[in-house]
Amino acid sequence: MVSIQLHTEPFEPLHALACWQAALVELPAGQPAAESHFLGRVRATTANGERLTALELEHYPGMTEAQLQALAAAAAQRHGATAVLVQHRVGRVLPGETIVLVAVAADRRGPAQRCGQELLEALKHEAPFWKREWSGGVGTWITGNTPL
Amino acid sequence: MAPSAQTVMHVRVRLFAGLRETVGWSETQVELGPAADSALATSPTPAQLWRQLGLQPGDPPAGVRVAINQQFASWDTALSGGDELAFLPPISGG
Numbered sequence: 731m732v733s734i735q736l737h738t739e740p741f742e743p744l745h746a747l748a749c750w751q752a753a754l755v756e757l758p759a760g761q762p763a764a765e766s767h768f769l770g771r772v773r774a775t776t777a778n779g780e781r782l783t784a785l786e787l788e789h790y791p792g793m794t795e796a797q798l799q800a801l802a803a804a805a806a807q808r809h810g811a812t813a814v815l816v817q818h819r820v821g822r823v824l825p826g827e828t829i830v831l832v833a834v835a836a837d838r839r840g841p842a843q844r845c846g847q848e849l850l851e852a853l854k855h856e857a858p859f860w861k862r863e864w865s866g867g868v869g870t871w872i873t874g875n876t877p878l
Numbered sequence: 879m880a881p882s883a884q885t886v887m888h889v890r891v892r893l894f895a896g897l898r899e900t901v902g903w904s905e906t907q908v909e910l911g912p913a914a915d916s917a918l919a920t921s922p923t924p925a926q927l928w929r930q931l932g933l934q935p936g937d938p939p940a941g942v943r944v945a946i947n948q949q950f951a952s953w954d955t956a957l958s959g960g961d962e963l964a965f966l967p968p969i970s971g972g
Contacts, residue, residue, distance in 0.1 A: 860969065861970045
């Protein structure tokens with residue numbers, strides 16, 4: 731079970747998790763025993779250490795959703811995970827707001843954690859998103875990812 | 879039905895993020911041969927279109943990736959009329 735959603739407005743990650751978990755209870759085999767969750771927020775500073783006004787997230791409508799779906803399905807299959815949830819912001823995101831939520835449900839903690847980490851790294855490099863940092867009225871496109 | 883020699887075939891080319899802003903346009907339609915005024919082959923590659931459109935640097939940069947019909951593809955994939963080609967600058971999601 732793969733669930734993908736892009737948000738153009740702030741979303742409440744714990745509410746999203748609760749909704750997803752309620753759906754897991756309804757699975758024919760019942761709620762999986764293990765879950766891993768990752769929640770990423772926009773940090774308050776730019777890559778150069780200046781105060782960040784906002785982060786702008788551009789995406790490729792259609793391809794981004796399809797890539798997220800494919801990456802999540804592939805990771806779930808590789809690790810034998812039961813369910814995967816990915817929620818991601820697009821547009822203007824403010825410091826402290828949640829930018830990404832990845833959750834994985836599996837029968838055991840190992841697959842849940844490994845699948846979640848692999849999927850997070852995959853979406854950072856293989857899903858078409860582009861970040862622009864805004865600070866002091868100047869926007870700067872980011873051409874890489876922060877270190878793991 | 880196969881297109882006739884008179885059919886005008888196009889590829890939709892899209893740019894994103896910093897690449898779009900550097901170049902100054904977000905999308906364009908490229909006419910493929912054998913139209914009389916087209917210098918392009920009937921099945922050009924993304925690398926050929928990159929050069930034909932005058933995108934810089936002249937050789938496709940290592941950090942830019944290609945998507946055809948919203949799927950990652952290689953720079954030497956043969957394009958067909960109706961395809962959507964996107965040049966994707968370095969990705970930074972999550």
